[in-house]
Amino acid sequence: MELKKGLEDIAIKETEITYIDGNLGRLYYRGYSIFDLAEFSNFEETAYLIWFGKLPNSRELKDLKEKLAEERNLPEYVVQFIKNVRKDANPMDVLRTAISMLGIEDESNKEELWEKAVKITSKIPTIISFFVRTRKNLDIIEPDSSLSHAENFLYMLKGEKPSNLESKVMDVSLLLHMDHEMNASTFACLVVASTLSDIYSSVVAGVSALKGPLHGGANSEALKQFMEIGNKDNVEEYIMKKLESGHRIMGFGHRIYKTYDPRAKILKEYAKMITKEKGLYNLYEVAEKVDEIGSRILGKKGIYPNVDFYAGLVFYSLGFEPDLFPTVFASSRIVGWTAHIMEYLKDNKLIRPKAIYKGEIGRKYIGIQERE
Known part of the structure; x- marks a missing residue:
């Protein structure tokens, strides 16, 4: 059996979400160049593209924007957790735990996976912003449903409406981090999803992998x-x-x-x-x-x-402190994580790789008295 450390060059699924040409330096979401999307599209439209495989029409885009805006608020128990957690806590630990708490109380099993994906995507900026405001002893800023996803994130973070340039830079930054094929955190999501666990548990695995300095730091x-x-x-x-x-x-x-x-x-x-x-x-x-x-x-x-x-x-x-960078990364990559989860589950197979055993065989058991 050939050993492939780090699973390098091992494909675990077929995908229609993202294509990377590493030699030519090209990246495509659903066949669209990242350069075109960064110039002409926005977070909400590109999220729709990644989740559903096509660019939305005006009605579909309006509906998604409204649903994202509707889902930004956090349950009171999550708000209380954020207010009570240590102010020096790692922001990724706070994000991971808050998402897990959302999963405990989300009993809406009748919802489609994409609806849960939208719900988690909407709430991550709120979790991050509330924690930042709380650890600085500032009043939390409630979401503003009239603002775009990127604008609202910066508004909740700083308490003032962002400039046009800030909004555009934030929007493009989130768009560029949405997906990148089978990276460590996406793979972690799929390992959990392949067991038919819930989407919250799968996303928590992705957040945990992204926390590592070799990936998100x-x-x-x-x-x-x-x-x-x-x-x-x-x-x-x-x-x-x-x-x-x-x-x-x-x-x-x-x-x-x-x-x-x-x-x-x-x-x-x-x-x-x-x-x-x-x-x-x-x-x-x-x-x-x-x-x-x-x-x-x-x-x-x-x-x-x-x-x-x-x-x-x-x-x-844009106003984010360095320890928050992985959480900003996660607030974007959640779109790719959930898209890959939904795609993988259409033709699910439990992920179970092999290990090459290098130890001894047939060792004789010795009682504890003799071991002394």
Whole structure:
């Protein structure tokens, strides 16, 4: 039996949701280029596309927007949990537990899976925002049903309506993180779903996997790197010292992409705009210089910036603290997780891989007295 550590290059299902061309740096949701969707679409429309396989007409889009807005409020018991949890708790732990609590009380088994997907998607920004406000000893901001998904997220977070640029940058950021084929957190969701467990348990598995620094934490590490460098004039020396000592440049490299991550290309332009508006342009200049020098050196090995490279800078400029970045990631990836769960369950097979045994056989049992 061939050992495939990390299940690399092992396919576990066929999909119509996302296609990635790692050599050419292309990403498609349901056949639509990520570049076109980022330019012309929005969170709600793209979520409909990923869940249902087609772009919505005006009535379908209106209905989805209304349903997303209707489901933003949290049950009182979840609000009380958020208010009472330790203020220094890991935000991903809070999110994971809150989603699990929602699952305990959701007895609406007559609902379709997509309706539950919408419900969870709507509530995640509320969970995150309520926790942020509570740990800062600020009054929580109730959802505003007149705002879009992205606008409402920022409004609940900061207590003021976002600017047009903030809204657009937030919307595009969420759109770009919606799905990425069979990554670790999506696979974790499917392992649980394949047992015919409920969708909440499956999503909790995804959140738990995303909490890991090898999956959801790279964007904050890239931002810390830019802050540590401080000035674009320090970039070249910093990079050379890192590489000479065998360390990685954070935000570079991807298991699938052997060229520039298309999501990073899009986020780079929005990072430039939002850092200018927020007085953080010096950090963008550092990032751009790291991008330039790092790509020149590491590009020869097929190592280029990934989505995390600019994502942390964008999230930070929008007002999210670094420990919140994985939760923002989850608030978007929930669309892909639930879409893959629904797709897999149409032709379900319990996921049960093998392990290659390397231990001894036929060992003789020795009583505990002799073992002394």
